[in-house]
Amino acid sequence: MSDENGTLYLYAITDQAQVPLCVGPGLHGISPYGLVHRDIAAVVSPLPQAKVLPTEANAWLHESVVEALMAERTVLPARFGTILAGEALVQAALMAHYDNLVANLRCLRGRVELGLRVLWDDDEPSESSRQPTNSSGRAYLLARFEEQRLDRAWRERAGALAAELHNTLAQKAADSTYQVLLTPRLLLTAAYLVERDQLTTFKAAVHSLREDHPILRFLFTGPWPAYSFARIALRIAQG
Amino acid sequence: MSELVAREKEVTLLDLLDRILTKGVYVLGDITLSVADVDLVYIGLKILLSSTDKVEEMRKLAAQHPVSEARRER
Numbered sequence: 001m002s003d004e005n006g007t008l009y010l011y012a013i014t015d016q017a018q019v020p021l022c023v024g025p026g027l028h029g030i031s032p033y034g035l036v037h038r039d040i041a042a043v044v045s046p047l048p049q050a051k052v053l054p055t056e057a058n059a060w061l062h063e064s065v066v067e068a069l070m071a072e073r074t075v076l077p078a079r080f081g082t083i084l085a086g087e088a089l090v091q092a093a094l095m096a097h098y099d100n101l102v103a104n105l106r107c108l109r110g111r112v113e114l115g116l117r118v119l120w121d122d123d124e125p126s127e128s129s130r131q132p133t134n135s136s137g138r139a140y141l142l143a144r145f146e147e148q149r150l151d152r153a154w155r156e157r158a159g160a161l162a163a164e165l166h167n168t169l170a171q172k173a174a175d176s177t178y179q180v181l182l183t184p185r186l187l188l189t190a191a192y193l194v195e196r197d198q199l200t201t202f203k204a205a206v207h208s209l210r211e212d213h214p215i216l217r218f219l220f221t222g223p224w225p226a227y228s229f230a231r232i233a234l235r236i237a238q239g
Numbered sequence: 240m241s242e243l244v245a246r247e248k249e250v251t252l253l254d255l256l257d258r259i260l261t262k263g264v265y266v267l268g269d270i271t272l273s274v275a276d277v278d279l280v281y282i283g284l285k286i287l288l289s290s291t292d293k294v295e296e297m298r299k300l301a302a303q304h305p306v307s308e309a310r311r312e313r
Contacts, residue, residue: 013264054260056252063255080259082266093266115254221254227262234266 008044008090009052010082011065012225014073015105017041023068027058032065035087037094040101043069044090052081066225074109076101076232077225084236093234104232111174111193112223114202118165118188119217125154155181162188165209172202177228187216191228199223 009027017036026032026045034041043065052058059080066077084090094101125147162180165188170176178190194202203220210218 010264010266059252059255059259062259077259077263079261079263079265082264084266113258115258117254219254221251224254224258227258230263232264234264236266 005086005088007047007050008084008087009047010078010084010090011043011045011062012069012078013040013042013076013094013101013105014069015040015102015109016073019072021069022072023065025061026065027052027061035090035094037091037098040094040098040105042090042094044084044087047083050083050085052083054081063225070112070225074105075225076104076108076230077227078230079227089236093236097232097234100232104230107175108193108226108229110197111195111226112199113226113228114192114194114199114220114222115224116169116188116190116192116206116221117186117219118162119185119219120158120161120187121215122154122157123184125150158187165213166190168209169202169205172198172205175229193226193229194223196223 011026011032014034017034017039021032021034021043023032023043028045028048030045030047032043032045034043062080066075069075084093158181162178166176166178169190169192170178173192173194175193176190178188180188182189192202206218206220210216
């Protein structure tokens with residue numbers, strides 16, 4: 001299929017290794033193929049050079065191959081720009097990480113990832129009303145303490161609200177991750193691993209949260225391949 | 240995306256980049272050769288996100304800074 005020592009671009013690792021691949025062209029218009037180890041496969045395509053430009057088009061190409069794979073297989077999506085030097089290295093990685101890969105695939109079977117960002121307006125700790133103008137040391141310190149108190153209160157508000165939103169949804173998910181205040185405006189950034197046949201229920205739960213919190217902005221995307229729940233780093237033997 | 244819930248293209252692109260550049264199976268070691276470029280794009284994305292006040296601004300910024308232009312000049 002290719003020069004076996006050539007550079008390979010990795011899209012995903014999947015189960016159902018024996019099912020024929022049914023995906024469109026990958027990077028550089030080259031068709032991906034599967035490198036099989038037992039019942040799992042690494043889906044790769046040859047790269048003319050050991051470099052992938054991070055363009056929007058390439059990002060979507062990567063994604064479209066992974067999504068096509070999802071139609072018939074359980075998929076551990078690879079990070080964009082994952083390049084391996086030759087088929088032997090890929091095979092060695094599949095062999096070395098086989099148990100972890102199979103366990104991770106089992107967790108993802110029949111499930112998809114949904115993404116949620118929640119924006120809020122309460123994006124700064126309230127200004128201390130009395131800024132000292134002729135700041136004596138004492139006034140300065142008091143102002144700093146007040147600033148810190150307001151900042152703590154603001155973070156606590158954010159943490160409580162984010163946790164409330166997140167917990168409601170996490171109950172309906174097989175797994176989830178969340179982060180609070182990645183930026184002052186970004187109250188919640190979360191990912192949920194949801195059974196495919198529970199998508200409608202999950203969307204309804206998001207809709208209901210949206211109705212309960214009309215001043216928050218909900219950005220809800222998916223279903224995605226389970227990037228946030230593919231928790232494997234392949235260690236490649238040097239040599 | 241085939242079954243998109245929220246199909247605002249730029250917001251979805253940010254969500255896609257956030258996933259494919261920082262999550263998923265990756266390789267430890269020095270075999271990944273394109274990492275420098277990808278990191279730079281992600282830094283660009285973070286700046287984009289942290290400077291975003293409204294979704295509308297997020298869209299506008301994404302349109303003004305296509306990913307393809309965020310590469311390092313050599």
